[in-house]
Amino acid sequence: MDPGGSRGGCSPFRPDRTPRSLRGRAVHVREGGEGGTKPWVTQEQTGEEGTDRCSGSGPDSSKLAGPAIRRGGDGVNSRHLKSTFLAILLVLNGCSSPPPGSLPEELTVPAGATFREVADTLHARCIITKPRLFRAYARLRGLDREVRSGEYAFLRPTPWSRILRDLTEGRVLTEALTVPEGFTLKQIAPRIAAITGMEEDSVLAEITAPSAELDWEVPGPGLEGYLFPDTYRFAPGAPLREVLGAMVARYHQVWTPERIELMEAQGMTEGEVVTLASIVQAEARLQEEMPIIASVYRNRLDRGQILQADPTVLYALGGPRARLLFAAMDSVADHPYNTYTQPGLPPGPIGSPGLAALDAALSPAETGFYYFVAHPDGTHIFSSTLTEHNRAVAQTRLERDRMRGEEGQGQGDETP
Structure with missing residues (x-):
């Protein structure tokens, strides 16, 4: 449970969306200063100054922090105090679960966002209630320097450890892309367009180009037959090349040494086998x-x-x-x-x-x-x-x- 875990009233807030092509990539972020700019969240929305919109009351972080740590002092073990402070935060963060029936709150982290901006937006969406304590917790765990941009979903509230895990490991929301067996490029194109956000005609023009122009290692004249039928998962707005690369990689994966041996025994080339298989399909x-x-x-x-x-x-x-x-x-x-x-x-x-x-x-x-x-x-x-x-x-x-x-x-x- 976050300190002051009362949910309180929250108005919907959706930060500006960023180009989908930038999502899912690791970005190093900086800790914004008190006067730092917040391009995707405002002070009014965070409620950090004055009354906390997500919880009307809660423990004062200054009281939780304890006495100041004197570096090199003779009476205080700074490592012990750090461990104690982290333990207090863990207890406060872990003593409640999301209310029954809670729906996930979607959140987009733009590329280049500072950790402070991420924390403030989490607070504005009532996913956390104490952004300053959250930043302190992340700093103590050494997880306040790298987050991955992308689209996430969190319950309100969500344990801090889980939020940090998702943000640093890039556990973004994904969408399924299913290619049925026997589908042609014309039939696959609309499904790829839905994932990438591209126009269907643009996708079709790209994937029907000669394979030499696309620089894909496939044995045919193009990608027809080599986007292997399977179910894939991608972040919304995934780049076209990432989507195609996953499908071509899956195709190469099925060519085990046993299948290569059978192909050679048949006296056929890889392209001939796939062509015959497509007719059989x-x-x-x-x-x-x-x-x-x-x-x-x-x-x-x-x-x-x-x-x-x-x-x-x-x-x-x-x-x-x-x-x-x-x-x-x-x-x-x-x-x-x-x-x-x-x-x-x-x-x-x-x-x-x-x-x-x-x-x-x-x-x-x-x-x-x-x-x-x-x-x-x-x-x-x-x-x-x-x-x-x-x-x-x-x-x-x-x-x-x-x-x-x-x-x-x-x-x-x-x-x-």
Whole structure:
């Protein structure tokens, strides 16, 4: 409990916000003097002079401090007094907890703020009630010289030790950024924009630039496929490069020695594995089917057949669609990602594959399948011959007709 822990009435106070790009960085601060300026808190708001707005009464810090310490004196042990004073502050600070149902109070610490300014703003927000004692406590613990800028949340009141821990260790508020498996850069861009505070178009322009311009060590022509799907946490306003760096680092992390060994055994490059995995990710609804789907494409590649993978054509058309119609394919007949007309794998991934799809591409099932077609429920019928495949296609069309009450829905999700 802070000295004078009565909460008292507090009016909302929100200091000026600082550029989000400066948050989360360690900054050395100076102890402001009595006449020092306070760019983000005023005397009226702190209530340090006169009545304390957060607690109408409380112990006088001068009485708590005890007699003055005489350096080099013969009757007083300064180290003992320092320890005693610190113990008193710890007791006063630790004898209460926040009221039930208290909501966290958000607080932004600008880069370059002095420790006095931080303490005064904590007081203005009723997170602490005695800023002078708080500064003394921090000074005795040697924690009054470095705080990290950023956005924090504290209950009212919060133990001083916890406040100092959060401020000096940079335990800022974070926001989750989730990248689902199979997402393309176009789909990821809005989520990154929400974290960084950038415009979505600006984010998309940055992340779709060639990887050589971005200086990222990825095996593809750009970042497509290499922003690994996962949930990340960043401080609000995190720099774009920090966000992208975390995702690319996560991608490199999954390439364990075992996976590298499997890649070499397959006779494929890293980029080829990720590209194949991205197609498998787009085709599969069920994880258990991924190794079988991967086997179909590997079998076709080994035989020299074109892949005829619908997701690659949808990617060439600009994004996911419910169904692929042959009429739309004419507009991308010569597109390098059209695997109905172009041999081999496309130039790069068509999305960010997850671990299951990556492992399926590295360890495809051993099958004799060269074709598959999707049931309406997303599962697949696999076939070894074109005759078997044509029967499966007819079967799934009847299923769709019965379910939708429509006829002539086009080719559907299938590999001829």
